[in-house]
Amino acid sequence: MREAETPVGGSGAALDRPASLSERLASGLLDLxxxxGLRRGDPLPSVKELAARFSVTPPTMREALRRLQATDAVELRHGSGVYVGKGVHRTLMPNPNSTVTDYAALALELVEARLVIEPGIAxxxxxxxxxxxLERLELALETATRAPDDPRPHLNFHRELAMASGNRMLYEVVDSLLVVRNREQRTLRRMIxxxxxxxxxxxAILVAVRAGDAAAAESLTRDHxxxxxxxxxxN
Incomplete structure (x- = not known):
């Protein structure tokens, strides 16, 4: 891979432009x-080694890594190295350059999207x-009773409900929505x-899930x- 930026078209050409060098490097790193077969927390080669492998300079490689760090695909630990991040397999990715400010409107769209998805998941x-x-769902319920500054891990009930469905793709969709739309989630919580x-x-949803009552779990989640x-x- 030669280190040369791909020209970008003029106004209106953004959707058709070739990928930039940092985008191609990010894609190459994900392929790697x-x-x-690396998993969350596994170490990657050093920045210097990655730069040599992709025939670019270390600063250029750091730019690509920062792009992936913005989506949690990799984690850069100061003084330690580069590691596979928790978001590497998410099906939806956040836009680190988003300029959206109407989080209340997006929060409504988020709830409507969840209304389509989550009753079936339940x-x-x-x-x-x-x-x-079931144990993790209980822990997620207990999480909701803690103080915000409680240092113990905080579990999200709806994320754990998706995990309980046994469908990895559905879990990834819910996990991605909760992460990508974290600001909208905070807006929702403040409204409750x-x-x-x-x-x-x-x-009540947990009771229905524990009882194996799919119809009740679906109905209760929709009502919620x-x-x-x-x-x-x-209105």
């Missing part, structure tokens, strides 16, 4: 991770749950006035998200 969770999944009701609705949608847009 896949080809070598039904699958009721059909495929196991003891480990009745925290006890929110907790009780999650508890409809209530959340009403909170965001009462």
């Amino acid at each position: 991770i896949t080809r070598d 039904a699958l969770a009721a059909e495929h749950r196991d003891e480990a999944a 006035a009745d925290r006890r009701r929110d907790y009780d609705e999650h508890r 998200l409809r209530q959340l949608r009403y909170t965001v847009a009462p």
Whole structure:
């Protein structure tokens, strides 16, 4: 790979332009991770070694790595090296250059997207749950009762519900939505006035999942998200 920037077309050509060097390097690094079977937390070669492998300078390689770090695909640890990040297999990726500021409007779209996806996920969770999944759902419920500064790991109920479905693709979609739209998620949480009701609705979903009642789990999840949608847009 020669180190030369690919020319970018003029106004209106962004969708048709060739990939930049840093984009091609980022893609090559993801291919390397896949080809070598690396997983989250596994170390990558040093920046210098990666630069030599791709025939670019270390600063150019660092730029590509920073691009991947912005999406959690890799993690740069100061004084330690480069590691595979937690977001390397996500199906949706955040845009680190996003300039969107209307998070309330996006929060409504997020709830509507979840209304389409999550009731069916809850039904699958009721059909495929196991003891480990039920335990994590219980921990996620317990998380909601903690103080925000509690140092213990915080589990998200809806993420764990997707994990309990047994469908990796659905889990990745929910995980990606929660990560990519983290600001909108925070907006939603601030809008929830009745925290006890929110907790009780999650508890009812868990009871249905534990009982293996797919219809109830689906219905309760839909009602829960409809209530959340009403909170965001009462009219």
